[in-house]
Amino acid sequence: MRRRSSPHTFEDGLAAGKARLEQRAAKLKPGREQEDHLSRMHRLDTAADMIGSIRQDCRRRGKAVIQEPQFDTYSVQARICLGVAIFGAALFLAGLLMSFFTQ
CATH class of the missing domain: 1.10.287 (Helix Hairpins)
Incomplete structure (x- = not known):
């Protein structure tokens, strides 16, 4: 542990x-x-x-x-923050790929 x-x-x-x-x-x-x-x-x-x-x-x-701030790694707030970060990263990568392939 x-x-x-x-x-x-x-x-x-x-x-x-x-x-x-x-x-x-x-x-x-x-x-x-x-x-x-x-x-x-x-x-x-x-x-x-x-x-x-x-x-x-x-x-x-x-x-x-x-x-x-007291975030437990499994708390709802921590999971929401992680989800927002992953979603933002996915949007960033999608935009990057779209700009790469449309040129």
């Missing part, structure tokens, strides 16, 4: 992304590329602060506005 990973929050993903950027920025020489990494880190910090303040405000009001 496959081992499932523990669920990660959005904030965990932001923190992991920031840590990766910090490691890469430390290896770079001062210049344009390092500045790009630092600006991305700043945007991740801003996003984490915004999400934190929104969640704190929602907790204070007693509302759960932002929730982590």
Whole structure:
């Protein structure tokens, strides 16, 4: 049986992304590329602060506005998403084949 990973929050993903950027920025020489990494880190910090303040405000009001999506792989929502994705891919391939054969 496959081992499932523990669920990660959005904030965990932001923190992991920031840590990766910090490691890469430390290896770079001062210049344009390092500045790009630092600006991305700043945007991740801003996003984490915004999400934190929104969640704190929602907790204070007693509302759960932002929730982590909890899709079971066999849930109805997951099956609908998969069906829509397969249908979209089929339409894309049909259009691609039609444009290829009509020329």
